[in-house]
Amino acid sequence: MKKIVLLCAAGMSTSLLVEKMRDAAENIGYECEINAYAISEIDTVKDGADIILLGPQVRFSLKKIAAQCPEIPVEAINPTDYGMMNGTNILEHVKTVIG
Amino acid sequence: MEGLEEVCFNIITNVGSARSDYIEAIQLAKEEKFEEAMEMVASGKKNFSEGHKAHGELIAKDANGELEAAGLLLMHAEDQLMSAEGFGILAEEFIALYQKLYERK
Numbered sequence: 001m002k003k004i005v006l007l008c009a010a011g012m013s014t015s016l017l018v019e020k021m022r023d024a025a026e027n028i029g030y031e032c033e034i035n036a037y038a039i040s041e042i043d044t045v046k047d048g049a050d051i052i053l054l055g056p057q058v059r060f061s062l063k064k065i066a067a068q069c070p071e072i073p074v075e076a077i078n079p080t081d082y083g084m085m086n087g088t089n090i091l092e093h094v095k096t097v098i099g
Numbered sequence: 100m101e102g103l104e105e106v107c108f109n110i111i112t113n114v115g116s117a118r119s120d121y122i123e124a125i126q127l128a129k130e131e132k133f134e135e136a137m138e139m140v141a142s143g144k145k146n147f148s149e150g151h152k153a154h155g156e157l158i159a160k161d162a163n164g165e166l167e168a169a170g171l172l173l174m175h176a177e178d179q180l181m182s183a184e185g186f187g188i189l190a191e192e193f194i195a196l197y198q199k200l201y202e203r204k
Contacts (some may be wrong), residue, residue, distance in 0.1 A: 012175050013111045016104070057115030057179055060122035083112035085105075
């Protein structure tokens, strides 16, 4: 079961995106756990994460988060996909990174 | 106009990108990459402008009484917008400061 972690400033806008991604995952039968958190919570939520995705508002922290989570791919979410809340595109991209 | 949720997301994405552009501009200035820093500031201004435009349409709707009850997501979008604006102001000051430090080396 893949664990996908989304981070943004308060965990609010990303939690809406999480719903769309969960729908997309169900549609394609991709087994995963997707959750959104405030970036301040990273230390408590990074364990066991297969990938960490950052919303545009916190993209500037990418290097810092990547340094804190050396074994885990850390990426910024494509802003167009984020703006359109395109859970399908983002999930498809996650699959190309973590399988 | 699209639903309020879509507009909020549009605002958040644009001003959120601006927010990151501005902070990354400061990070570049810290590395003495001043030209790239100014390019990031320009990108930030462009992204902010997009978000501000979308937000401006909401104000007009609100004046006409067309806006549904403002929810938490709209408040969050507003927050992100003001935070991005503040970061933009400070980014220019910080870059000038790093420039000064560089010139005194």
